[in-house]
Amino acid sequence: MTVEPKLYQVDTFAVGNRLLDPAQRSEQARADRSNAITSGHRACQGCGEVLGARYVLDAAMRATGGNMVAANATGCLEVFSTPYPETSWQLPWLHSLFGNAPAVASGMAAALRAQGRSDTRVVAQAGDGGTVDIGFGCLSGMFERNDDVLFVCYDNEGYMNTGVQRSGATPPAARTANTKALGPEPGNAFGQGKFVPLIAMAHEIPYVATATVADLRDLEAKVETAMGMSGARYLHVLVPCPLGWGSASEDTIKVARLARETGIFPVFEAERGRITAVSKIRRWQPVEEYLRIQRRYAHLFGEPRRDDIVARIQAQADHNIDRFGLLDDDPGYEQDQE
Amino acid sequence: MEKPFAITLDVGSSKANKTGSWRTERPVYVDLLPPCSNACPAGEDVRSWLYDAEEGGAGYERAWRTIMEDNPFPAIMGRVCYHPCETACNRGQLDEAVGINSVERFLGDEALREGWSVSVDAPSTGKKVLVVGAGPSGLSAAYHLARRGHAVTILEAGPMAGGMMRFGIPAYRLPREVLDAEVQRILDLGVRLELDAKVTDLDATMAEGGYDAAFLSVGAQVGRRAYIPAGSAAHVLDAVSMLHGLAEGERPLLGRRVAVYGGGNTALDAARTARRLGASEAVVVYRRTRDRMPAHESEVREAEDEGVLFRWLTTIKQVEGGAMTVERMELDDTGFPQPTGEVDELAADSLVLALGQDTDLSLLDAMPDVAVDDGVVQVDGTLMTGRPGVFAGGDMVPGERSVTVGVGHGRHAAEQIDAWLAGRAPRVPADRAVAPYDGLNTWYFADAPRTHRPTLETVRRQSTFDEVVQGLDEDNALYEARRCMSCGTCFQCDNCFGVCPDNAVLKIGRPGEPYLIDLDYCKGCGLCASECPSGAIAMEPEEI
Amino acid sequence: MPVRSQIEGSQAVARAVARCRPQVVAAYPISPQTHIVESLADLVRTGELDPCEYLMVESELGAMSACIGSSAMGSRTYTATASQGLLFMAEALFNASGLGLPIVMTVANRAIGAPINIWNDHSDSMSMRDSGWVQLFASSNQEAVDLHVQAFRLAERLSLPVMVCMDGFVLTHAVEQVDVPEQDEVDAFLPPFTPRQQLDPAQPVSIGAMVGPEAFTEVKYLMHARQMQALDEIPRIAADFEAAFGRPAGGLVRPYRTDDAETVVVALGSQVGTIEVVVDQLRDEGHPVGLLDVTCFRPWPRDEVRRALAGAANVVVLEKAFAVGAGGIVGQNTRLALAGTPTVVHDVVAGLGGRPVTAAAVRGLLDDVLAGRVDPHRLHFLGLRTDLVDGQLRRDAASVPGPHAESMLREAGVIGSGSH
Numbered sequence A: 001m002t003v004e005p006k007l008y009q010v011d012t013f014a015v016g017n018r019l020l021d022p023a024q025r026s027e028q029a030r031a032d033r034s035n036a037i038t039s040g041h042r043a044c045q046g047c048g049e050v051l052g053a054r055y056v057l058d059a060a061m062r063a064t065g066g067n068m069v070a071a072n073a074t075g076c077l078e079v080f081s082t083p084y085p086e087t088s089w090q091l092p093w094l095h096s097l098f099g100n101a102p103a104v105a106s107g108m109a110a111a112l113r114a115q116g117r118s119d120t121r122v123v124a125q126a127g128d129g130g131t132v133d134i135g136f137g138c139l140s141g142m143f144e145r146n147d148d149v150l151f152v153c154y155d156n157e158g159y160m161n162t163g164v165q166r167s168g169a170t171p172p173a174a175r176t177a178n179t180k181a182l183g184p185e186p187g188n189a190f191g192q193g194k195f196v197p198l199i200a201m202a203h204e205i206p207y208v209a210t211a212t213v214a215d216l217r218d219l220e221a222k223v224e225t226a227m228g229m230s231g232a233r234y235l236h237v238l239v240p241c242p243l244g245w246g247s248a249s250e251d252t253i254k255v256a257r258l259a260r261e262t263g264i265f266p267v268f269e270a271e272r273g274r275i276t277a278v279s280k281i282r283r284w285q286p287v288e289e290y291l292r293i294q295r296r297y298a299h300l301f302g303e304p305r306r307d308d309i310v311a312r313i314q315a316q317a318d319h320n321i322d323r324f325g326l327l328d329d330d331p332g333y334e335q336d337q338e
Numbered sequence B: 001m002e003k004p005f006a007i008t009l010d011v012g013s014s015k016a017n018k019t020g021s022w023r024t025e026r027p028v029y030v031d032l033l034p035p036c037s038n039a040c041p042a043g044e045d046v047r048s049w050l051y052d053a054e055e056g057g058a059g060y061e062r063a064w065r066t067i068m069e070d071n072p073f074p075a076i077m078g079r080v081c082y083h084p085c086e087t088a089c090n091r092g093q094l095d096e097a098v099g100i101n102s103v104e105r106f107l108g109d110e111a112l113r114e115g116w117s118v119s120v121d122a123p124s125t126g127k128k129v130l131v132v133g134a135g136p137s138g139l140s141a142a143y144h145l146a147r148r149g150h151a152v153t154i155l156e157a158g159p160m161a162g163g164m165m166r167f168g169i170p171a172y173r174l175p176r177e178v179l180d181a182e183v184q185r186i187l188d189l190g191v192r193l194e195l196d197a198k199v200t201d202l203d204a205t206m207a208e209g210g211y212d213a214a215f216l217s218v219g220a221q222v223g224r225r226a227y228i229p230a231g232s233a234a235h236v237l238d239a240v241s242m243l244h245g246l247a248e249g250e251r252p253l254l255g256r257r258v259a260v261y262g263g264g265n266t267a268l269d270a271a272r273t274a275r276r277l278g279a280s281e282a283v284v285v286y287r288r289t290r291d292r293m294p295a296h297e298s299e300v301r302e303a304e305d306e307g308v309l310f311r312w313l314t315t316i317k318q319v320e321g322g323a324m325t326v327e328r329m330e331l332d333d334t335g336f337p338q339p340t341g342e343v344d345e346l347a348a349d350s351l352v353l354a355l356g357q358d359t360d361l362s363l364l365d366a367m368p369d370v371a372v373d374d375g376v377v378q379v380d381g382t383l384m385t386g387r388p389g390v391f392a393g394g395d396m397v398p399g400e401r402s403v404t405v406g407v408g409h410g411r412h413a414a415e416q417i418d419a420w421l422a423g424r425a426p427r428v429p430a431d432r433a434v435a436p437y438d439g440l441n442t443w444y445f446a447d448a449p450r451t452h453r454p455t456l457e458t459v460r461r462q463s464t465f466d467e468v469v470q471g472l473d474e475d476n477a478l479y480e481a482r483r484c485m486s487c488g489t490c491f492q493c494d495n496c497f498g499v500c501p502d503n504a505v506l507k508i509g510r511p512g513e514p515y516l517i518d519l520d521y522c523k524g525c526g527l528c529a530s531e532c533p534s535g536a537i538a539m540e541p542e543e544i
Numbered sequence C: 001m002p003v004r005s006q007i008e009g010s011q012a013v014a015r016a017v018a019r020c021r022p023q024v025v026a027a028y029p030i031s032p033q034t035h036i037v038e039s040l041a042d043l044v045r046t047g048e049l050d051p052c053e054y055l056m057v058e059s060e061l062g063a064m065s066a067c068i069g070s071s072a073m074g075s076r077t078y079t080a081t082a083s084q085g086l087l088f089m090a091e092a093l094f095n096a097s098g099l100g101l102p103i104v105m106t107v108a109n110r111a112i113g114a115p116i117n118i119w120n121d122h123s124d125s126m127s128m129r130d131s132g133w134v135q136l137f138a139s140s141n142q143e144a145v146d147l148h149v150q151a152f153r154l155a156e157r158l159s160l161p162v163m164v165c166m167d168g169f170v171l172t173h174a175v176e177q178v179d180v181p182e183q184d185e186v187d188a189f190l191p192p193f194t195p196r197q198q199l200d201p202a203q204p205v206s207i208g209a210m211v212g213p214e215a216f217t218e219v220k221y222l223m224h225a226r227q228m229q230a231l232d233e234i235p236r237i238a239a240d241f242e243a244a245f246g247r248p249a250g251g252l253v254r255p256y257r258t259d260d261a262e263t264v265v266v267a268l269g270s271q272v273g274t275i276e277v278v279v280d281q282l283r284d285e286g287h288p289v290g291l292l293d294v295t296c297f298r299p300w301p302r303d304e305v306r307r308a309l310a311g312a313a314n315v316v317v318l319e320k321a322f323a324v325g326a327g328g329i330v331g332q333n334t335r336l337a338l339a340g341t342p343t344v345v346h347d348v349v350a351g352l353g354g355r356p357v358t359a360a361a362v363r364g365l366l367d368d369v370l371a372g373r374v375d376p377h378r379l380h381f382l383g384l385r386t387d388l389v390d391g392q393l394r395r396d397a398a399s400v401p402g403p404h405a406e407s408m409l410r411e412a413g414v415i416g417s418g419s420h
Ligand SMILES: Cc1cc2nc3c(=O)[nH]c(=O)nc-3n(C[C@H](O)[C@H](O)[C@H](O)COP(=O)(O)OP(=O)(O)OC[C@H]3O[C@@H](n4cnc5c(N)ncnc54)[C@H](O)[C@@H]3O)c2cc1C
Pocket: B080, B081, B082, B132, B133, B134, B135, B136, B137, B138, B155, B156, B157, B158, B161, B162, B163, B164, B165, B168, B169, B170, B197, B198, B199, B200, B217, B218, B219, B220, B221, B240, B243, B265, B266, B269, B360, B363, B393, B394, B395, B396, B401, B402, B403, B404, B405, B406
């Protein structure tokens, strides 16, 4: 979203920009943003998930004029936000179970429709476990019925709340509490896992997008786009977890940025099953830059170094770059094979 | 609503949980010295005025006024300064240095176009200060002294003010109307300028005029001459005299082929001037290699563009009418040129010596307490000579010789003279850490290669004294200003406010204090510091 | 005037539910509940039930979860399931009750596999007896219809979920005369839903907090207290219902000829009709026998049960489920109610997986009880086919010998040799 020909110093990379028209600044730059999740929560220092949630919900609150409700799956986000007697939420919010947030949201949307209150919008949110694993059936049902719900997955690539176990979104080679760096193939196995955004696209729902906490403006724009549509919408946000990934608390955004810049995590948008936009890599980096700053990959750089595994991860990133057309000189994302 | 016990909670109630107690480090907003300012001999607050300029519109005048606090010559500076700021600029490590100098010129020109002026706001001190020499250093001192309420008189030996800015730097680099306008602005403050008033005995002049203090800035006017055997038909002259004469309207007779001996900027100016005066061939003869030339790379490039030729590793042994004998040199291990004995002939109608300048210090003959060493006046850290109340700066004191250094000395001396006159202790500038490149998070800065200033087409440059380097238009100047990364100081990008997972950065928007850390909730994760584009937040250990 | 018509139980219930004007129905098909939800889908499609959103969810967990969302959003919400489906929503059942959401659900009672079996018994509801839901058991289709109307009022009055249990096939698929209340009658009886708590952008709250040891007990205690309040509310609603509709229905327990009865059968669901016939026979023959039909199993109406059974010497609990490895479920609750009295309680399991509970079998059982041939210390299985279990038990006793194996062998022999 670079504005030509004038340069705006930080353009839209930074949260705010005094040189931009206030209307063009991010929601997070506003002193009156809703802070849908407020101070006093118990998320770890530098938690990407709580940051992602505030980014998403504040944008959604802005888009709906505050006329919205949220359903939340069990997981860190829920646990750190609502331990009795305190809640950090500042919007109508319901936590039911780990695996049912999409269905709870469907019920909310149905209730609103029945009450003739379709202007009140529903957002559901869950971690990757609650989305790609245990909640997947409900999610697919919600998609397939095209219920009027924006579902947001905060992907920290593991079951963090229960002590960092593997999920269907844990990347290969990453160590978790149940895929330790033991044996000849340390960490999570290759050839497993799923990328739910593509599965969501297969439902041909109105809108699917991926984003990271490192690209605030992009994330906000996607929330706004999503809230401007009705039907089932899916937003998959990469949210580094300092605890689970073994990254420094101050590196949360950097790690997310590297995930995108290496091609490890493709950032794109799709409508009705077709990719409509891809965020290009701005400063390409080899995956090692990304892996090195996370202790969950430390076993790749110890004695002996596992360059073979790093190379396999690099190959996956290269595959993404190729498949989604993440580099500027790429012709574009993989076209539909029709 | 009847809320079920414990299951249903009132929104926002977690504010009762002060997570600040988790913290072991706290973020602190710092204000580091940006490398540009650190490198600026005139001590300009570059980052600040770029910040103002970034806004465009009304910001330009604010930016210009910020420059004027330190340097009265933005339009001149924007042309002749060797801009060490740009060499130091952190952006140079990212793509290319910010074109600080060109923005300064834009602002300086804008001021001249708009007729912006400054005024003396301080009450009169009743003190009289003498400034000797109306070069950049003397003018700068006069300006700053006047703005502090002192009555200033400049005594200038020459027929016009400007010093080497007028009699050295050729017009194609510094148009005289620019010089005149910026000098006039100083005189408009009430500074008295006496021309053709060479000071020959400082003691006497001071006593006569009843001056309370003096600033000496007589520069280095005397061209150095090396002994080179020369035949009677040989035409040898020195560069400063030549340029001086030219500035006074003389047209030196140089012939078709001109050799210039030396490797500094003066040599290049002499060669480029020779081309403009009709020399079909202007050769710069230098003892060492190109990379060892003291002249600035940009000037070498411009000279080459204009057809100036270079003979590296060459010394001149003998000059005759129409030709000279040169010897090829070789650099030894220490990089020093050594003769090889290989000689050659070089056709030249005249030889211009550009081997540096010396200072005429005869006005101090009667003041033995003013120490002179190696041809220059010795000063202390406050620029005061051995004689209390007599200060000196510019080319006549040890150190680098440039307009900018001279201006900086003038300002520094003015501050010290002001303190000395008031009986105050001299001001010791606060020690500010320099903002390192590593402290920046350059991700946030838009990809923006530098805008280069357009140059005059070569044909015109070979024949006229029209200004070679043009200014930036407004769009480009704005663009260039906005390339500044605000090293080490907040520029209100809201990143800290946005990236805090605990909403512990408060946006209060008070001038000078745009944000506040809410220590009740800050967990000390450090995200604000690491995502601060300008490295303006430091994490400091919490005392537990 | 209500029209009495010949109607399938499922259709009747669907109509009654529709007249309760649920705003959201989310359901997933499973026999024998299917006819109810299909019928509701029709009513929504035709616009007879409007406004109502019918969600065809992907699972029972989805169904109950959608109900949770809908109810929390302030809509009257209904679902129906059975058997495996009820277990599939188990987690959400506890959640709905924990959050105090007034959802009404029909359970078309069916056995639970393995082995998979689609026929009626009470194992499904009984497995969820501690889920925090009110459980009402219908003895007939008329009562099933009437209990649904009462269930919405109860649920919304106390803000807790209510399960109306009706025997699969036996009731759901039986076509009989049923009075389906008219819309205006229901409207007069059932006020519009005013949620106790609700997700509302104008008044935001966080529902579903995590509660630690410091308050969890209290939260659970309050859940219990609310169920206890239902013991007061259910009879009131039943009385109101009778006043409005002119027929008795609901309540906590329904004693049948228990006055001066020395032997009382305790039972839930449709089998009470059969038992009533046997009771009448025995009474005619001069035996002081009665029946206690337990309509409300959760909350457990301990005092009412105790009062109804006070004078009996023998109580026979005839139930369509049991706690494997332990014994009767309703029986245990009955013993609890009778604690400190000399009444002897017999646990008899009957009608599992659709096996008919015939009048003859009940008669045979009661004859044995009256004759003192039924050991109250054992768990009895009405009509157990010992020929089918004997061989297996023998092999088991041989491979894993011990006194318990011996005793099972003996018991099977005893039961097998008896008439029940
Ligand atoms: C050809 C040439 C090109 C240059 N180009 C650049 C450039 O591009 N950028 C840059 O930064 N620097 C440049 N310089 C250097 C720069 O001009 C000088 O360093 C600077 O002018 C020094 O300033 P000053 O005030 O100390 O002395 P000067 O500029 O030399 O001024 C001294 C003044 O004192 C007067 N004076 C001398 N003696 C007496 C006396 N006894 N009584 C009264 N008045 C007296 C002189 O007439 C003169 O006006 C150049 C120099 C030359 C020679």
